[in-house]
Amino acid sequence: MLRHLCRLALWLLGSSAALADVQRCHASRVQASVVSSCQAQHHETLPEIDPSTQILLLNFNLLSNISASSFPRLERLRKLSLGCQLGGSLSIGEKAFEKVANITFLDLGGNRKLSLQPTALAGLQQLEVLLLDANGLDETVLEGGYFQDLVSLKRLDLTGNQIKRLRPDSSFQGLKLLAFLQLRLNRIKTICGEDLTHLGGRHLSLLDLSSNLLSYRDPWYNHSCPSPFRNITVETLDVSSNPWDVGSAERFFKVMAGAQVWHLKLQHSGAIGRGFGFNNLQGLSASTFSGLSRSRVLSFDMSHGFLSKLGPLVFSGLPELRALRLASNQIHEICGEAFAGLQHLWTLDLSHNLLGELNTKTLQSLSSSPLLHLNLKSNHIGAIQHNALEGLRTLRMLNLQDNALSRMLSGRLPALERLLLGQNRIKDTWGIGKLSTNLTFLDLSSNRMQDLRGLWNELRGIPALQFLNLSDNLISRCSERQDRAIPKRSQLRVLDLSQNSLNIIWNAGGCVDVFHHLDRLTALNLSRNNLQTLPEGLFQGLVSLQALDLSGNLMAMLPDGLFQDLRSLQPQQHNIGLVHTTRSGRCKLPCIDLAVEMSSFKFGSPQRAMILIFLMPATVFYLLLTCRTEQASVLNFPPPLPPLSTLWSPHTFLLLLAWVGLQAALYMLPMGKVTEGIVLRDKSRLQYRINAFHAMGVTALVVGAGLAAGLRLSYIYDHFLQLAFSALLLAFGLSFLLYFKSLFAPETTLAPGGNSGNPIYDFFMGHELNPRIGSFDLKYFCELRPGLLGWALVNMAMLVKETELRGSPSLAMLLVNAFQLLYVVDALWNEEAILTTMDIVHDGFGFMLTFGDLAWVPFIYSLQAYFLVNHPQKLSLPMAAGILLLNGLGYCIFRSANSQKNTFRRNPNDPRVTGLKTIPTATGRRLLVSGWWGFVRHPNYLGDLIMALAWSLPCGLGYCIFRSANSQKNTFRRNPNDPRVTGLKTIPTATGRRLLVSGWWGFVRHPNYLGDLIMALAWSLPCGLTHVLPYFYVFYFTVLLIHREARDEHQCLRKYGLAWQEYCQRVPYRIFPYLY
Incomplete structure (x- = not known):
């Protein structure tokens, strides 16, 4: 269905262009291959094709008949797509592809009513992939010898057809390379006896029989249906979403007796298992999978079902199993011997079920398995009996996230390396050191722990720990110092203490030595802790720290010498955002310009x-x-x-x-x-x-x-x-x-x-x-x-x-x-x-x-x-005059805004900018809030945009804005006492500098950008209004300046702090007055 919707959308997009003029195939080179795209062009016959074409796309047309004479001789053609013709039916004649016999890929899918002559595919001896999905084909396509020449075929997709019987004919004996046979969404009810005889000796990577009508509900199948999988090896067999119940599934697995299947999928089987609170359906038993005992199944996926109880020996028919996935069922009870017989199990996934507790018998049968990974995430486990996990001595990863545990696990798991306990109700870590001394990764986020010192005392028993997540707890106190402390050679590399209440601890002078021995720590997250300041010497000993996150706190400044003990502090993707809350409760976001500035990915990632x-x-x-x-x-x-x-x-x-x-x-x-x-x-x-x-x-x-x-x-x-x-x-x-x-x-x-x-x-x-x-x-x-x-x-x-x-x-x-x-x-x-x-x-x-x-x-x-040069345009004198005025406006804004800014930055006392209004900032600088910089925040960008428009129409108003805004800025930077800017208003900053708030810089925040854009428009206008292409510069420049303006705002916020907030209030427009 999704494929058809996508194709329909593509056809609708292409149809408008197809109706506009005579269509021709578009040739291009993609990864060294010549591609001819003739898609969605309403072709009723094959158009003229470039002889050098290697990939030909003819989807979404009106082709109704393909014959031997349809194609020119295309000896270089390797891939051909004829999918989803829109004429209602498609007929493929005899030897239709003999002139393109070298193709390796053929897509005929999505044609609803596809008619294939028996020799339609004759001669395609190089074909490796054939897509015949969603064509309304019945079982005749498998039994009529259509594929006898396809000796190189590796993948055959017959998804979404009307096939009721899986009985490939003798021509399949010649398909020695066939590895992927996809029959999903058909109507196959049974596979018995000699049905797969002509696939004998084959090693299939995938046999997809999901979403069919397989049921084997009649008891006679158990006796009159010999195994169809004799002498066939299947890497992955998918029989998901069939109308199975426990009885029919058991009969099918007995029919499969002896079949070599490595990976078995039985997902979304709603009638297997009773479900929680029901007894009208049969549950799994020891005989359910007995038919698979000689099949050497290595992984079994039975997720997304209605299993509720796992009885004794229920998986004993899968003795070679390495991975068992039972996620997203309704399992609430596991009998003591449920996993007995799984002597080789490595991975068990029981996540997203309804388990409420683990006792010593729940996983007892796994004690003889070499289990490495156990996933119990998102159950309702509130209690784990003492030593319930004791027998899992090879376990390396245990996931108990999103449960209801209130205390730490007990027992011994000597091989455990990764323990995930996030989103529980754990209050302390007492006993964790005894659980495993080999832990390297510990997630305790979103719990209820409070005592930072107590945590440290327990964690000293895990010398190998490298990653520790303690975010989103209730850490707010520090118990008295005890003899034990973090070892001086701690291996900890990453520590997350975000979303706690560390401000309470450090304001009281507690735990200031908490990081002193973490000399290998490279990343530290202290964000969202309501911190207003940091105690001196807090980071003493963090000689390897590379990433520090202090965002979301309440700090107005950092103490001097805070980072003096750090050997390396490299920028990472965390910004230090500092929040100051006023008495009125309104939050402002000034950012401190640190000696070492933390960077972010300015371009996304x-x-x-x-x-x-x-x-x-x-x-x-x-x-x-x-x-x-x-x-x-x-x-x-x-x-x-x-x-x-x-x-x-x-x-x-x-x-x-x-x-x-x-x-x-x-x-x-x-x-x-x-x-x-x-x-x-x-x-x-x-x-x-x-x-x-x-x-x-x-x-x-x-x-x-x-x-x-x-x-x-x-x-x-x-x-x-x-x-x-x-x-x-x-x-x-x-x-x-x-x-x-x-x-x-x-x-x-x-x-x-x-x-x-x-x-x-x-x-x-x-x-x-x-x-x-x-x-x-x-x-x-x-x-x-x-x-x-x-x-x-x-x-x-x-x-x-x-x-x-x-x-x-x-x-x-x-x-x-x-x-x-x-x-x-x-x-x-x-x-x-x-x-x-x-x-x-x-x-x-x-x-x-x-x-x-x-x-x-x-x-x-x-x-x-x-x-x-390529497309001459006639330009009238009135049009030229209008374009001249537009460019002049852009230049005036651009130049005067930048002049104000640069003059003010270099010398705020320059007579040319002394009259400009400014706002003081925390860095001692001042922000202009008059002139162009009091009109919009970026008047230079406004000038840029006006010029960009005029260059594409061509150019005057933009230049005026551009030049005057930049002149104001530059003059003010150089000498705020310059006569040209003495009348501009400014805002003083905490650093002693001033911000312009009058002139162009009181009009918008970036008047130079405004001038730039006006000039850009003027540059394009001489090219006329009949083509979009000359206006690419305007569109590109608009996006570029808006992105740069956002970066400017961020940098100014970091540099000027509260003064920049005042400036933004006084000059609300960034580039375009009254618009943006």
Whole structure:
């Protein structure tokens, strides 16, 4: 059913496109295979197919007849899917696939009324997988010789048909490789005698007979039905969800006598067992599984049923059993000899049943078994008799979570290594040291323990303990010191004390030495303990600690020297969130900027980082290839990727290296001033040479000289894909070198946001904050030089190419070039402002920034110009004027907001920002709450967005916002007394700095982002309104800035604390006034 619903949904999605124009199959390359997708295109006959196709998808069409003449000769075809045709029926003629005889996979499933000629599959000697599910087929398909040529067949799926009899014909003798036979959801009632004769000598990995009508209810089956499984070995036999009762199941197992079945599934058998409180059905007995005594069953899954009582010797017919799963039944009573005869049992799962107690007889019969794992989770066990588990001397893992135990287990389990007792009612751990001295993992979470010292006294008897979970208890007192204490060489690695009341203990001065001997502890969780402060010397001796979680507490500050005894404290995925509760009861969330900042996965998880590593390059090529197509529609199937031999060009790669080398040489020239960056974590300041604008001038002269010497700038357009591929290789190569270099970097130089300990995530985010070779700062160089200047050069190349093709550049192309050149010039002129951005201050230099700087910026930001070369757009003068105004607005917001911010950050007394309103923060800094920064929280982002819109329409309002907001910020940072910002209002912070709350920064919190987005829109508008593709930059930039704004908010909350909360109240809008 699920498969049909999924197919229907896919067909509905594809049908709208199918009706729009004449459909053609979309060819692409997936994992070195050529795939032709013709799905959901309303084909009534086979369309034209690329001869090189290896995988052909024809699902969800209107094909009604497949014959030998249907296919062209496709010698390379390996996989063919014809599933779920929507015409009502599908007929497969004689030798229908003789022209595609090399296929190894054939899907004919979901066709409801499938008609197969006896020789329909003739000649498919290479076929390994055949799907015939949900086709309305009866037993004739097994008895009519349809599969006689399929000598390579490994899997046959006949799920969901109308088969009433399982009697394969003699042609199955030739299917020597058949391993998976799936017959689920059919109507098979019995299998007897000679039914499986032609499967003799076969070793089946899976025989799925679940959800049929197997019952064997008539007594005569016991005598007149010889075993059909003679000379057959089945790894997994699934007979779940059949109408079994105990009697019919017993008869079936006797019919199976001698069959070699390794894994048996009998799940969801509602009539086997009486159920709790009923007596009208028969329960299991010693004879129920007696027929399996010679079958060598190794695992038996009888979960999700109605078993209520396990009688004596009930599983004695399974002497070779290694694993028994009885989870999710209604078992409430186990007789003393229930498991007798299981001399080889390793795993027993009794979870999610109704057991209320364990006495000495309950598991007595397992004392002779080599039991390793016992799962009793989610029962109702409230009492375990003394020594009830005594005989389980080989047991290594015991799970008693989610029961009703009020005291610790007693007895001896000498081999026990993992004990899970979470979600019980245990009040103390008395006697646990006697239970097992080999415990390495102990879960006591969600119990009722109170005495921290008492716990420690008992746990000293478990010297091997490495993981201890005590979260969500009632720990709130510390008994008087006793002679015994944690051994000085404790093996404990992970300790979770979250969700307790440790504040009561430490406020009273108790148990401050609780961690002193845990010199191997690497992770400590103290979150949600109502802590307002931490006692001095608490972490003395924690020399190996790497992860510390203090989130969800009530601390306003941490005492000096708290971490002075720690040798290593590496960022992990826990943030230290500190909560301050006011008298009015309202909670505010300031965060303390610690000497060692704890990091989190800013991009979700390492898995998401891995996806982005491959998704970002794929997006570049998808957009560039789509831009080259006639329709340039992002809704169409992606165009095929050119062969690798055409993408790789040593000449273009050397040309790219020469470009990067030129910019590196210009960066090293002793021109321009040298300035210092912000204070780093180790209290140092790095020096930066500010000469990007000079480099742009020299680059322009070099390019001009090249043009005068006959250089064809249109070469960039002609080899655009090769250049993008070369940039991708360069980004990957540099990223690997950066990560390798970071492994040997001092700890103080590592990035807060890319120091998670996960190599994939750190490779993506950047492990080192400011990697340098001598005085050459790699991140700072890549941030503005090769990519941003390359973007301007690419735009110019597109303008030259359009001139070559059409005689003169279009007005749209001129606007796009002008707007984006203005953005580049502005960025280079205000180069110093980048030193206070998140990219430089917080993010490491890894694949994210490397790929963004070297590949994404020059090849995606120039998408509008590239689009206009392939798809010229006529632009009227009124439209051009409107776009100019829009871009101007974006730039004004962007520049003035950033200027306010940067000026204020560098010198709050600069006359240009002294009049801005500010809010004081706990760090001594101040937050701007006037100007653009009093309008929205991120006016620079607002300007960015307006510019992004205009670049895609093209660009004026966004630039005004962008430039004025940034000017306010930069001027205020440099000199708050600067006349240009003296009228801006500010908020003082606890660090002595001020926050702007007037000007652009009193309008929205990120006015520079607002300007950016307005300009981005202006860049796209010259490309017209008929295509979505040129507006990709606007959509992407909006998502990027909203994500960055969220990270900005988090960082500001940590840095400014309560002042940032006041700022957010005074400036409620983040980027878009009155919207967001």
